[in-house]
Amino acid sequence: MNKLAGAIGTAALFAALLAPCAVRAVDLQSYEFVERGRYLATAADCAACHTKPGGAPFAGGVAIQTPFGTLIGPNITPDPDAGIGAWSDDEFVAALHDGIGRGGVRLYPAMPYPAYTKMTRQDALAIRAYLRTIQPSSNQVDANQLPFPFDIRFDMAVWNALNFKPGRLEPDPSQSAEWNRGRYLVDALGHCGTCHTPKTWLGADKNSAYLQGATLQGWFAPNITADERKGIGRWTIDELVNYLKTGANRDAIASAGMGEEVVHSSSHMTDADLKAIATYLVSLKPAVADNLQPVAAADPRMVAGQAIYKDNCSGCHTDAGTGIPRLFPRLAGSHAVQSDDPTTLIRTVMFGSQGAATAAAPTGPAMPSFAWRLNDAQVAAVLTYIRNSWSNAASAVSAGQVGTVKAAAATP
Amino acid sequence: MATKLPAKDVVIIGLGWTGAILGNELTDHGLDVVAIERGPWRDTATSFNIGYAPDELRYAVRLDLFQRPAQSTVTFRNNGGQTALPIRQFGSFIPGNGVGGAGIHWNGVTWRFNPTDFRLRSHLTERYGADFIPAELSIQDWGITYEELEPYYDRFEYLAGISGKAGNLNGVIQDGGNPFEGPRKRDYPLPPMRMTYGPTLFAEAARSLGYHPFPQPSGNLSQPYTNPLGVTMGQCTYCGFCERFGCANYSKASAQTSVLPVLMRKSNFEARTECEVLKINLDASGKHATGVSYVDSSGAEWEQPGEIVLVCAFSFNNVQMLLHSGIGQPYDPATRQGTIGRNYAYQTTSGLELLFDDKIFNPFISAGALAQVIDDFNGDAFDHSKLGFVGGAGISTGPTNGRPIQTRPTPHGTPRWGAKWKQATKQSYLRFFSMGSQGSSYAAYTNHLDLDPTYKDRFGRPLLRMTFDFPDNDIRMSNYVTDRMEDIAKALKPREYIVSRRTKPYSSVPYQSTHNTGGTIMGADPKTSAINKYLQSWDVPNVFVVGASAFPQNAGYNPTGTVGALAFVAADAIITKYLKAPGPLVPS
Secondary structure, three states: OHHHHHHHHHHHHHHHHHOOOOOOOOOOOOHHHHHHHHHHHHHOOOHHHHEOOOOOOOOEOOEEEEOOEEEEOOOOOOOOOOOOOOOOHHHHHHHHHHOEOHHHOEOOOOOOHHHHOOOOHHHHHHHHHHHOOOOOOOOOOOOEEOOOOOOOOOHHHHHHHHHOOOOOOOOOOOOOHHHHHHHHHHHHHOOOHHHHOOEOOOOOEOHHHOOOOEEEOOEEEOOOOOOOOOOOOOOOHHHHHHHHHHOEOOOOEOEHHHHHHHHHOHHHOOHHHHHHHHHHHHOOOOOOOOOOOOOOOOOHHHHHHHHHHHHHOHHHHOOOOOOEOOOEOOOOOOOOOOOOOOHHHHHHHHHOEEEOOOOOOOOOOEEOOOOOOOOHHHHHHHHHHHHOOOOOOOOOOOHHHHHHHHHHHHOO | OOEEOOOEEEEEEOOOHHHHHHHHHHHHOOOOEEEEOOOOOOOHHHHOOOOOOOOHHHHHHOOOOEOOOOOOOEEEEOOOOOOOEEOOOOOOOOOEOOOOOHHHHOOOEOOOOOHHHHEHHHHHHHHHOHHHOOOOEOOOEOOOOHHHHHHHHHHHHHHHOOEOOOOEEOOEEOOOOOOOOOOEOOOOOEOOOOOOHHHHHHHHHHHHOOOOOEEOOEOEOOOOEEOOOOOEEOOOOOEOOOOOOOOOOOOEOOHHHHOHHHHOOOOOEEEEOOOEEEEEEEOOOOOOEEEEEEEOOOOOEEEEEEEEEEEOOOHHHHHHHHHHHOOOOEOEOOOOEOOEOEEEEOOEEEEEEEEOOOOOOOOOOEOOOOOEEEOOOOOOOOOOOOOOOOOOEEEEEOOOOOOOOOOOOOOOOOOOOOHHHHHHHHHHOOOEEEEEEEEOEOOEOOOEEEEEEEEEOOOOOEEEEEEOOOOHHHHHHHHHHHHHHHHHHHHOOOOEEEEEOOOOOOOOOOOOOOOOEEEOOEOOOOOOOOEOOOOEEOOOOOEEEOOHHHOOOEOOOOOHHHHHHHHHHHHHHHHHHHOOOOOOOOOO
16 A cells, blocks of 8 residues: 555656646645755755754744844744744745735845745745745744834835835846846845845845945955956856855855855755856946056055064965965955955954855864954054955055954944 | 763764774764763864964963863872872873864874884794893784785875875885885875975985985875865964964864864764763673763763773873773783783983084974984884894984974083073074984883872872883883984084983983873783774773774884874774674684
8 A cells, every 4th residue: 555655656756757847737745846945945045044053944033133123033834823834825925025924014124025026936835835844843933123113014115115126037038048047046046135235224225236245244245246356257157156065166265144155055056056146147247347556565554464464364375365275265366355345354354254164165164363463453454465465456444444343243 | 870861873982083083984884973072172263273373381381282180190100119109290291182182282293103013023033033022021913914004094194184205105115205114005195395404404414324314204284185085274384383282274184174074064973072981881791881971071970871982082091991991901010911001102212402503494494293204223124133122213303393482402511591591592593403213112011001009080080000111122222223313413513412312210201202002902812902903892892992002012103193094993893894793803
């Protein structure tokens, strides 16, 4: 009997695998559909906000710092009370597409519905199908920890009217299928812009600076357009794929928020999808090349910075700023080093940073903290030096900027 | 009362080189493994921050990374007629503590022992006759051959990223390598380190005398390296803060830089730090271990059941663990019966300092394993028949450091303090280099380890007692090799040189070496060895004892390369033999 059921199941699975999804109605409970949902939930990195480190999967509890206050990632397990088990599929899709939860509750855009609105209904349903298979958790989460007046959810109706354009992503017929897949992964599922696109004062995407880097949660998420100085323009498609797949490539090692993204999301994606993402990102050429001039080598900040660099940094990053692939990030030519906003650099030098470790690149090297050893002016000098040596060019860093980042990081 | 925990497949005592290697191999095989480590967790960026890692006062003088005598120590006496007293400040040797163990604070020198070292008594008997071996020596064969060990040496060298030059590839002698080494299947994974002035001069002088200098095999990496586990290590900066320090830039091989990044990711591995194992528990038969009992940092006691117990601590602790657990028969020097504590051995060293007027050496460019060596007088590479001793030593020039507190070369007759001392230091600091001989330490019937009758540790367990003095054979050996070292010094025509010869009695005060070996030795005969050739206890077959405690006697080499190889031997034996048929792997 069991054998028979197994055989039927296997046959059904094969049939499902063979069936073109678009033509036939999909069995929402099929292995194939649930598995697709699992993959999409990974690509969308739902766990980043909905799974507390060490906690039950998708049971919520991750605190998300926004400029308006703290939100807590809700429980999205199938528990009917604490989770979303009682939601209909349409209610689930409405949350993703319209930012409207069950019973008409307005979501805050920390839930990246401005990105997920671009997701196909089919993909949203697949994620839903997968989430139905998760162990229910009774963990109660009060998502809204915002102070008045931001705690009034109705505010979001106004916000949406001003800032939110619902609607699916239409393929661009002038581009390849790979490019379109990449754009879909970047804009809809991956919601890369949530971190990498700067925000208006209302917290909406500043579309004129799409993916050109943004400061959030005390870090600077760098420009990921093909800008050769500030973006990923010097990387080949393969190097970009390596970075997303392993957390490390010839030049760089993911850390902080991007390290988490690699570990939890992109390292689990298919090579074809990563290549699609890379294909799309390298196509985002800047309108005009910059003609930034480096701070002069004779500038006292550069002279001091060079001496500090020799003593503290060159042992690992080398005198030429080349680093060691997959161990010590390259500084020469690095877009992270030459970003307009030096927040990440200041923070890394002051407090250190743990590099991502993945199965393919397990080393997980870390940058030690120099906060006890270098004062604000010394950190500013050495950062000014690395930002303006070896053909790098970027604004000088001031002691005041270092002090500001340090103070912000010290207050949770 | 101990709280009993859920059982594990494997319980490892100590998470240093051997514990990490075995943990990684056995978890790869699907076993559920816990390592229980007495000391703290350590990792590179937080524990060895480049900003404060090179703090000579904290690490080299105050011994921050090492075992505190208050945690545990050994009592010491030179002979059975004396009353041993506890070592209250480590001097002659300094045991490590914490994750990574002694592999954190080592210099990185990574040798293979010679083929003749492994069948020492047989070889010397064959070459010189049984009567040639001094009666005081209890030297033995290892029960394993170099040929059997070769693949495991290879695995350790490739895991650790050792830099060196092969001297014997499949029996063919290679120019520039050590012509006296056993045949290796392939070269080292990395080329040798770049030599500085001192070792270069030493090599030239040695060559002029007809000797065969070669670069010392080094765990300070000459180039960036990604090992077979996928872990990437850095390139040595020659900063000279190796021994007694953690490496800040991932360029000294250690469990941290080679194994732990992979091991710690595994869901079937767990490390419990700051937990000290009290004893291995045995069932009523006394022939089967049921797990271990340990105390955590809050003083709570736990029982951790396990199918296999791996004793992977420092040599002293391995011996002490078996004695405290009642595994095996303690060695009695009066009757020469018993195995646990037998054949404790050390390292027989001497030194020579050369001072020049016309040459500048920059001792700040240095590294723990950076050296040129000759093995012409090591092991049995030379004819002993007219010499009246057995054993030998490597002679080397290795500028390990120029650290300012402890590097104070001064000519003969200089006061030990004051203005003249400062003046002499200033003149000599850049104008000197050193040579050393690192000699075999051959086990003697009188030298051994047992439990002290008087002194106890903080848990009330008897301290380990060391009874040791240099055998007369080893002093004769060291003097002969030191004479050869003087020949090389003279050829270099220094303004003066100062020789420090090894003399009796052994003193536990001045630093000599942390190459403490033996006590749970391996062998082919359960009457004279504690463990078989697979590092398996003869007495309790689900206990394996891994480390330098397994050496029947010590060769004229640093132990780590052999210790690493033995860890792979034990792992392989457990996976390919023991798991298929749990029980003794060698009939006794």
